[in-house]
Amino acid sequence: ILKNTEFLFMLSITHYKQYPPDISKVYSYFECRSRSEGQFNEVVFFGLQYLLKKYLAGPVVTEDKIQEAKIFYQLHFRQPVFDEEGWRKILEKHDGRLPICIKAIPEGKVIPRGNVLFTVENTDPDFYWLTNYVETMLVQVWYPITVATISREFKKILAKHLKATSGSLEGLDFKMHDFGYRGVSSQESAALGGAAHLVNFCSTDTVAGIQMVRRYYGCPMAGFSIPAAEHSTIISWGKNREKEAFESLLDQFPSGPVSVVSDSYDIFNACKRIWGDELKERVMERSADSTLVIRPDSGDVAETLLQVIKILEDCFGCSLNSMGYKLLPSYLRIIQGDGIDLGSVDEVLKKLRDKGWSAENVFFGCGSTLLQKMNRDTLNCVFKCSYVETNGRGMDVWKQPVTDPSKGSKRGRLSLRRNSNGFLETVERGAGKPEEDLLVTVFENGSILQEYTLEEIRKNAQLWQEDIIPCQHNQDHLQAEQQHIMNAVH
Amino acid sequence: MERGDQDFNILLATDSYKVTHYKQYPPNTSKVYSYFECREKKTEPSRDRKVKYDKTVFYGLQYILHKYLKGKVVTSEKIQEAKKVYLEHFQDDVFNESGWNYILQEYDGHLPIEVKAVPEGSVIPRGNVLFTVESTDPKCYWLTNWVETILVQIWYPITVATNSREQKKILAKYLKETSGSLDGLEYKLHDFGYRGVSSQETAGIGASAHLVNFKGTDTVAGIGVIKKCYGTKDPVPGFSVPAAEHSTITAWGKDHEKDAFKHIVTQFPSVPVSVVSDSYDIYNACEKIWGEDLRDLIESRSAKAPLLVRPDSGNPLDTVLKVLDILGKKFLPVENSLGFKVLPPYIRVIQGDGVDINTLQEIVEGMKTNRWSIENISFGSGGALLQKLTRDLLNCSFKCSYVVTNGLGVNVFKDPVADPNKRSKKGRLSLHKSQSGEYLTLEEGRGELEEYGVDLLHTVFHNGKIVKTYTFDEVRENAKLKDCEVQQLLN
Numbered sequence A: 001i002l003k004n005t006e007f008l009f010m011l012s013i014t015h016y017k018q019y020p021p022d023i024s025k026v027y028s029y030f031e032c033r034s035r036s037e038g039q040f041n042e043v044v045f046f047g048l049q050y051l052l053k054k055y056l057a058g059p060v061v062t063e064d065k066i067q068e069a070k071i072f073y074q075l076h077f078r079q080p081v082f083d084e085e086g087w088r089k090i091l092e093k094h095d096g097r098l099p100i101c102i103k104a105i106p107e108g109k110v111i112p113r114g115n116v117l118f119t120v121e122n123t124d125p126d127f128y129w130l131t132n133y134v135e136t137m138l139v140q141v142w143y144p145i146t147v148a149t150i151s152r153e154f155k156k157i158l159a160k161h162l163k164a165t166s167g168s169l170e171g172l173d174f175k176m177h178d179f180g181y182r183g184v185s186s187q188e189s190a191a192l193g194g195a196a197h198l199v200n201f202c203s204t205d206t207v208a209g210i211q212m213v214r215r216y217y218g219c220p221m222a223g224f225s226i227p228a229a230e231h232s233t234i235i236s237w238g239k240n241r242e243k244e245a246f247e248s249l250l251d252q253f254p255s256g257p258v259s260v261v262s263d264s265y266d267i268f269n270a271c272k273r274i275w276g277d278e279l280k281e282r283v284m285e286r287s288a289d290s291t292l293v294i295r296p297d298s299g300d301v302a303e304t305l306l307q308v309i310k311i312l313e314d315c316f317g318c319s320l321n322s323m324g325y326k327l328l329p330s331y332l333r334i335i336q337g338d339g340i341d342l343g344s345v346d347e348v349l350k351k352l353r354d355k356g357w358s359a360e361n362v363f364f365g366c367g368s369t370l371l372q373k374m375n376r377d378t379l380n381c382v383f384k385c386s387y388v389e390t391n392g393r394g395m396d397v398w399k400q401p402v403t404d405p406s407k408g409s410k411r412g413r414l415s416l417r418r419n420s421n422g423f424l425e426t427v428e429r430g431a432g433k434p435e436e437d438l439l440v441t442v443f444e445n446g447s448i449l450q451e452y453t454l455e456e457i458r459k460n461a462q463l464w465q466e467d468i469i470p471c472q473h474n475q476d477h478l479q480a481e482q483q484h485i486m487n488a489v490h
Numbered sequence B: 001m002e003r004g005d006q007d008f009n010i011l012l013a014t015d016s017y018k019v020t021h022y023k024q025y026p027p028n029t030s031k032v033y034s035y036f037e038c039r040e041k042k043t044e045p046s047r048d049r050k051v052k053y054d055k056t057v058f059y060g061l062q063y064i065l066h067k068y069l070k071g072k073v074v075t076s077e078k079i080q081e082a083k084k085v086y087l088e089h090f091q092d093d094v095f096n097e098s099g100w101n102y103i104l105q106e107y108d109g110h111l112p113i114e115v116k117a118v119p120e121g122s123v124i125p126r127g128n129v130l131f132t133v134e135s136t137d138p139k140c141y142w143l144t145n146w147v148e149t150i151l152v153q154i155w156y157p158i159t160v161a162t163n164s165r166e167q168k169k170i171l172a173k174y175l176k177e178t179s180g181s182l183d184g185l186e187y188k189l190h191d192f193g194y195r196g197v198s199s200q201e202t203a204g205i206g207a208s209a210h211l212v213n214f215k216g217t218d219t220v221a222g223i224g225v226i227k228k229c230y231g232t233k234d235p236v237p238g239f240s241v242p243a244a245e246h247s248t249i250t251a252w253g254k255d256h257e258k259d260a261f262k263h264i265v266t267q268f269p270s271v272p273v274s275v276v277s278d279s280y281d282i283y284n285a286c287e288k289i290w291g292e293d294l295r296d297l298i299e300s301r302s303a304k305a306p307l308l309v310r311p312d313s314g315n316p317l318d319t320v321l322k323v324l325d326i327l328g329k330k331f332l333p334v335e336n337s338l339g340f341k342v343l344p345p346y347i348r349v350i351q352g353d354g355v356d357i358n359t360l361q362e363i364v365e366g367m368k369t370n371r372w373s374i375e376n377i378s379f380g381s382g383g384a385l386l387q388k389l390t391r392d393l394l395n396c397s398f399k400c401s402y403v404v405t406n407g408l409g410v411n412v413f414k415d416p417v418a419d420p421n422k423r424s425k426k427g428r429l430s431l432h433k434s435q436s437g438e439y440l441t442l443e444e445g446r447g448e449l450e451e452y453g454v455d456l457l458h459t460v461f462h463n464g465k466i467v468k469t470y471t472f473d474e475v476r477e478n479a480k481l482k483d484c485e486v487q488q489l490l491n
Helices: A048-056 A063-077 A084-094 A135-139 A142-166 A187-197 A207-217 A231-235 A239-252 A267-278 A280-284 A301-316 A342-354 A454-460 A471-489 B016-023 B061-069 B076-090 B097-107 B148-152 B155-179 B200-210 B221-229 B246-250 B254-267 B282-293 B295-299 B316-330 B357-369 B472-479 B483-490
Strands: A023-032 A042-044 A100-104 A110-112 A116-122 A176-178 A258-261 A292-295 A332-336 A362-366 A381-390 A393-396 A415-418 A424-427 A440-444 B029-038 B055-057 B113-117 B123-125 B129-135 B189-191 B273-276 B307-310 B347-351 B377-381 B396-405 B408-411 B430-433 B439-442 B458-462
Touching: A023 A135, A042 A142, A048 A100, A048 A135, A048 A207, A048 A440, A063 A084, A135 A381, A142 A176, A142 A187, A142 A342, A142 A362, A142 A381, A176 A187, A187 A207, A187 B200, A207 A454, A207 B076, A231 A239, A231 A258, A231 B396, A239 A258, A239 A267, A239 A280, A267 A280, A267 A292, A267 A301, A280 A301, A301 A332, A301 A342, A342 A362, A381 B246, B016 B076, B029 B148, B055 B155, B061 B113, B061 B148, B061 B221, B061 B458, B076 B097, B129 B430, B148 B396, B155 B189, B155 B200, B155 B357, B155 B396, B155 B483, B189 B200, B200 B221, B246 B254, B246 B273, B254 B273, B254 B282, B254 B295, B282 B295, B282 B307, B282 B316, B316 B347, B316 B357, B357 B377
Parallel strands: A176 A362, A258 A292, A292 A332, A332 A362, B189 B377, B273 B307, B307 B347, B347 B377
Antiparallel strands: A023 A116, A023 A381, A042 A110, A100 A116, A100 A440, A381 A393, A415 A424, B029 B129, B029 B396, B055 B123, B113 B129, B113 B458, B396 B408, B430 B439
């Protein structure tokens, strides 16, 4: 039974003619190459399981597909280059199942740049060409890796500020809401990106991601949301009836949190006059379980937020938490979902903190930056051949362009180990010890041999202690380290 | 036409909050009418954009209608599935089960909405209405904005097609200026983006959008999208040539690059063949291997089957110029009718690394300055062509502009005090062309008056049926570079 009837054979179809004669094995690997100046030093490995289950597992080659591809490629190249015999052999010898073996680090693991993340090799000498045939498809794992990594970076920033201003990490998992469904390039990307965000958070409006995680990662409900307004449900009341629109929302959703976008005409007026005066009593009736979450959606991110929180303080008052930071009353919070990226989130929380406000007051939503504003170069994701066998002899291979040393690739068979200092490192040239290898065989000859649930993945991707240490302590710690090193040199 | 995606559930293909919107419109609302545009950005930040993107190519709606919205998209199983999911997702019962049951019963699961749109492939200035959506049944007022999420994803094919076309303009200008003709323009920018997009589906959509303007692609998925949703008179809309990748070179071993090159060009003697040449040292490969060791082999190739030398690292402009110089010393160029150098017809260069709209401009300009004709080169682009784009590039936006409440039509809009760029249009909209050929969006129903002429928005979808389609040939025709446009580029 074929999972994806639209899956067409990818290009690389002429490569079977280009390898050296008598080649019997092509072994390749995937990494997020290091960069000297770098924003992201470590990556979250996620998404391979989806690709394997959806596109590579089971009998993916059929006679129909061979014929379809043959006709197609004849037209596409305007000549016969398609390896019909090669594909038919897969059908005959292996029942249409792909004779390749993939070893990978467990999903959710957080790995420093420049390390092997997975390897691919053919298991039958007749199909040396298959390893790099699947490159195009497998390299698309750059996307869920990158989303999961960026999402986790958001989590680090939020954790820092939350811990520093409230003393705890309560509610961290709901601080960053996925608003990106409409801003990604397709339904499938929405599902994959949405799922990747759910590795780190539980808060999303991208329903597709929830479904994806349910089907491919064994979690029936990985993310939650709340009733919320959009501009159309406010402006449809007419310009002079914004108050009626707001009030209706409070009526319709009396017993849980509700988010109300408040900038349709004038965010400051809406906060001061409508929420803060005309509907003030209605707002104060609500509880910590039925919070009103006010949503600005335009203007300078930090400035707007500061002005809004000041207006709300004036109208509703505030209290101090155990760390001495100001908290709006428990029935009132703010969500900022416009213009949010890693820089602006940090800036906003820093400015809030400078003005004495706890990070508990604010939630964030992010669209494009979370799910679309990234590419394969963000983490330099690449797939390269590192080892071949020809005439029975193994040979380490690599590229090393003189025009760009950073594009050099790893050599030979690879493994990933934890060294004696506890750091992860990639061992090249087949020198790794099998018992130390952290790469696990996940796919072999059409079968998936190892699966991970979202629960396991979330555990693997948890923040570490050093991500959570408050800012000042981090600085002191850093300085102490530097002193120590200098002293050691002396 | 094929059936839409069976696994897909439109009830689960919206932003979560929209599930709750049926409760939020004013009571007795019987119609919600919304529109889509690529907003103008009147106040641009001081860092001036090099490329203005004043016009956009409208493309991709037919894919969405065909794949996700047409036919019977609501079934009782899908309603039950959605009900269960939302109960867990909201930890509350907010789902509009009866609303969807109504659609199932009254319309056999077809969506009671009407979509009117500008013809696909049309090139329209920013700030104009491109399509409108309205509910056709008073009980389904909430449906219009339910489908916003899925329809707004049209930002992607629009943006790919637009950005691809802007690059076509750059190539057209320099090709014309350095060779006197536009021969081969359609093969000058090749899609290398398959691995660099976020999913298989995106690859298909994006690749098809690029093929609106060009004919060279390695992203095979695009061809399937075109065949299924648009159709062409030609058997396929996109072509490619045999090409090497690093593994097919490095697998021979570091000291056998020449053997690899020789083997590959020999495998493909009578079609163009592209050979990546920077595995170790691009300049050595060009000078010694192509230029000396294998020179005879290359010179024996016909003009129909050139060798395409592919650099893949280093600064794009510097590398291209240096490669041209080295090849020019070994394979003597001739001067064309405009005095620009052209390599012999059996050898060309393809630059497929680091190419985006800005570096493309730099390279062709640099080549012209150094008296190299653009006939010598073609380009490949991956991430920049298909992935490095967001909805903000063209400010693609879907907004409600008109509602009917208590039987009265009301023009509605947003106008946030802190951002005039975010103001939306009011009322019922139509698109017209003035006598001077300029596009004009009329608001507040003014277009319904006869004096403005015909509305360029056509009904494409009505109550679950696609009522007007465009073939890919029509799309290409609408999007082609006009002679006057090319003329303008040269001045």
